[in-house]
Structures are given as structure tokens and as C-alpha cells.
Amino acid sequence: MMMAAARKTTNWFAIGVTAAALVVVLIVGGVVWFANSQATSPGTLPQASAVNTETGAISVGTGQKTVDTYIDFMCPICNQFEQSYGPTLDQLAESGEITLNVHPIAILDSRSQGTQYSTRSANAAYCVAVDNSANIPAFVKALYAQQPTENTAGLDNETLAKIATASGASSGVASCITDGTYAKFVTAMTEKTPLQPGSSRPATPTIVVDGKTLNNQQDLTGDPQKDIVQRLG
Structure with a gap:
């Protein structure tokens, strides 16, 4: 009975570690996404009727x-x-x-x-x-x-x-x-x-x-x- 009870015990420590690791992955992923978006961003667009901001013409x-x-x-x-x-x-x-x-x-x-x-x-x-x-x-x-x-x-x-x-x-x-x-x-x-x-x-x-x-x-x-x-x- 004691062994059965032990098997049913929730391993909160393992869950906590997994959750923390997931948060870190999400944060790192967000940082990478933000860095990539900043690197590829066209920045300030030259707004003028003669400028095509899609092609740069x-x-x-x-x-x-x-x-x-x-x-x-x-x-x-x-x-x-x-x-x-x-x-x-x-x-x-x-x-x-x-x-x-x-x-x-x-x-x-x-x-x-x-x-x-x-x-x-x-x-x-x-x-x-x-x-x-x-x-x-x-x-x-x-x-x-x-x-x-x-x-x-x-x-x-x-x-x-x-x-x-x-x-x-x-x-x-x-x-x-x-x-x-x-x-x-x-x-x-x-x-x-x-x-x-x-x-x-x-x-x-x-x-x-x-x-x-x-x-x-x-x-x-x-x-x-x-x-x-x-x-x-």
C-alpha cells in the first residue's frame, strides 16, 4: 500500500523544473524573434506619393x-x-x-x-x-x-x-x-x-x-x- 501511495505522489519539483525550462525557452524564443524582426525591419518609411515603400522606387x-x-x-x-x-x-x-x-x-x-x-x-x-x-x-x-x-x-x-x-x-x-x-x-x-x-x-x-x-x-x-x-x- 505504501509503495502504491508513493507511486501516486506528484513530483512537484520535476514539474516546477519543466515549467521553468519552458518559460526560459519562450523568453529566449521571444528575444530571438524580436532581434530578427528588428534586423529585417525596414525602419522608418519614406512617406511620399512618389515613393513606393514596398519596392523602394x-x-x-x-x-x-x-x-x-x-x-x-x-x-x-x-x-x-x-x-x-x-x-x-x-x-x-x-x-x-x-x-x-x-x-x-x-x-x-x-x-x-x-x-x-x-x-x-x-x-x-x-x-x-x-x-x-x-x-x-x-x-x-x-x-x-x-x-x-x-x-x-x-x-x-x-x-x-x-x-x-x-x-x-x-x-x-x-x-x-x-x-x-x-x-x-x-x-x-x-x-x-x-x-x-x-x-x-x-x-x-x-x-x-x-x-x-x-x-x-x-x-x-x-x-x-x-x-x-x-x-x-
């Missing part, structure tokens, strides 16, 4: 057909693309033939001596877009006109703010640029950069003409009429 023009450009302001080839194709894209956007979607991304932060120039300059572009998106074309051109060489520190935030205001933005963009208001958004949108055909990682510039991602090696010949206009149909 800053729209210029209202045409039915689209050209998307994914650019890093530290990228010298992006600058070359701007010089060769920029005037044609601007004209197409101004005439209402296309919507030009500019995606400022950051894949070259490692080439700015730890200052994260790619992220900072892309953040500045969103600051300008939120202030007044009409100034984006001028700001993009001005950034490329003063593009720093790879493996230098890049332009500081004060200079970025001066370029922004010289491009037509209000003085309020200075604090947005200095605070890195949209830095996390830049990181999140960079991860959405489409891969070029045959590539295993994102590259800049990446150009998408009316939904088709071009291969820089094969599809960009330096002739905007052939490479862009004819593809638009």
Missing part, C-alpha cells in the same frame, strides 16, 4: 511603361550609365512616355573606409524625395558630378545636405541626412534588388525595362535608343 514621370534603375552612388559604372543613358531617360519621363523608377541601393559600403557612403547617399536621396520628389533628377545628377572614388571615405553628411539644397530641397533635409532616417529602409530595399540574368548576386546598375531585367554585359551597348527605347516598343 522613387518615381519620376507618369508614363504607362516603366524603366527601373537600381543604382549605388559610389558605383563608377552607374555614373557611366547616367552619362550615357540619363538624358534619354529624363526626356522619356518628361514627355510622359515612361515612369522612371529610381532605386537608390547600397552594395558598396565596404568601399568607403567604414563610412557607409553608399547607404548614406541613398538615404539622402530618400530625404530629398520626401521633401520634394521633383528634385530627384537634379540631385542624382549632382551626386554623380561629385562622385567620390571607390575606397575613399566618400562625401560627408554636411556635403550631401549642401548638394540636396543646391538641387532644390529645403533646409529640413539636413537633419534627415545627418540622422540617417531611412538607412534601415535602404538596407531592406537593397535586398530586393533583382538579379541580372546569369548572376548569383545583385549588381549595379541593374536596369529593368518594362518588367524585363537586362544583362549589363549583353544588353547595354551604350546606345540608349537600341537598349532602352526599342525595348519599350
